[in-house]
Amino acid sequence: MLVKNRSKSLRIKKLEVFQRRLIQNHPRLLPILDELGGRLAGHHGEQSNDYFLKPFLSKDYCVLHDLRLAAHDSFFQIDTLLISSRYILILEVKYITGTLHFDHLHLVIRIRDDGTEEAFQNPIFQVKRQRSHLTDWLSRNRVPNIPIHSLVVMSNPRTIIKSLPSHKDVLQYVTHSPYLQERIQVFDKMHSVEKLTKKEITKLSKLLVRHHTPENPDLLKRYQVEEKDIIKGVYCTKCFYMPVVRKYGAWFCSKCSLKCINLHLPTLEDYALLYGTSISNKQFCDFLQISSRHLAKRLLTNMNLHSVGENKGRRYILPSPK
Template identity: 35%
Template sequence: MIKKYRSRPIIIHKLQSLLKRTSLSELKREEIKDALRKYVSGYRGEQSLDYFYRYLPQNNLNYLHGIRILHQDYFFQMDTLIITSNFLLIIESKNIAGHLYFESPYDPMIRTLNNQREAFDNPVEQVKRQSYHLMSILNNLKSPKIPIESLVVMTNPTTITEFSPLYKEARSKVIKSSGLVSKFEELSNKHQKAILQPNNIKKIIKYLTKHHTPEDPDVCSKFQIPHENLLRGVFCPRCEMVVLQRVKRTWHCFICKRNYNKAHEAALTDYALLISTTISNKSCKKFLNLSTNDQTYHLLRTLNLPFTGSRKARIYHLDGLVKKTTSKEDLLL
């Protein structure tokens, strides 16, 4: 069994940093909070499916999570792709509360919650588009023709789904998390002929993982917040928005009276997520609110960051701090 581990999308980390570095008076704070809630909700919905994956066959399945690929000038993303020798299964998870109504392939999905109606992109058509792109890629790879199935899994236990009597496709593709095991058995009985050999599966997985491009947007540009408007300084891990003071080679909080030796790592990670993954001594001094160049040089040197250039023109690379923060943290099974 081959698995691409699920990790928290980097946009969640970026939005968390942006919210932390955005002034309380900034009108866009609520917009940032809404976006963060949306991404966190979707991620938690994907995580919740891990429980049900445990009950699927353990030996012959290959899982790829969050694969995002550029195809025909557009990116398409699959929450989970399960590869078997008999068929492929695309799973689109939706963590949406309320009453969901599916009218037809030509209409949006309508959500009713707290007596308010809201239109969403039809997820049934969404997974059909994903199937089209995946099939095109497999054809280009000259892989054996294999059936591609797709499901929309509603992960919120309170969700109620309703379908137009004429929209039979939605009724067959939209399920709750608890129905995944039974649906997988149904698909396995439908596709009993082995088509892909182990070398075919490895070829598909290698291609998809190689061409995977994580979503990594510039959130400052997205919310039109200039870099100079971001809050500077090293924040107290305990008191959050309180800015620490540099005292005798440590960071001191005058509110909780604690010292934090490595609090600047989180601040530099914010810088890397929001501004640039490279930083100069001058930019570091300004962002951390340091008083001298020697302080700045000492802090950056003690982090053992890779760098280019001489001391005065030295540029430090912060990719390692980002990787440390966003590294895989959720394992499947």
């Protein structure tokens, strides 16, 4: 059963807002697009790996994607968690191009097809740490003892893995997506004792979803983006043209002719991603580039938003981006 689905992270959504709204030639645009490209590749890699988990969704497994849970003084993230009555499996999904050398203890070296080399954290270390964090978390939350396994899954079928024969961990912990089903069957055979009842699995899944805390990074600060660097106006969700204008009670895109009554809603999500969920009538007019306070008031009222304050000090609370 699929308990928690995968969606784009707030970090990716914020980077996408920068991509469509940052003024041309902004000095941080290239590193922003670079980070966005890498994170989108990772996200697509995770999505393509989900395909290989489909056979398990109808069986007695609970599958949760994208979990971020509190550790002692920080958080730990899990790409996919599979809960069965006999064991739990953590999957760390990597979409990496090129050849990966697991020759070092803490690092892996990636060699791209063009010969360039890059070092990054050994994902085997990462899954071992996740396992120990999850063990702590489960015991803190009084979940009955259950074996936990973890795997690094390479979702790009073209990733070549090389390692020293002494690195037995690589065989044990690293696999490619198409072999995931076989690996899970091996874990199934290893564990015959039922540790959790169906009811306990459901309870644990709900507990995990309730404790999930999405990361909400301050990317304005991270990339030194100021309000003056952001292009304002309603954007067209079909062709991304800005600014779309309001005509005869609807938004109209002069580039692709899209006509839509509620096109201000995605733009307000951009606002919330950039500046938070609280907005005044004045800020609403400014960000959506509309001149009529009355139109703003009407659109805000139609959204049935919770508001705080009175008259000119009134602030509306937009839905939190998810």
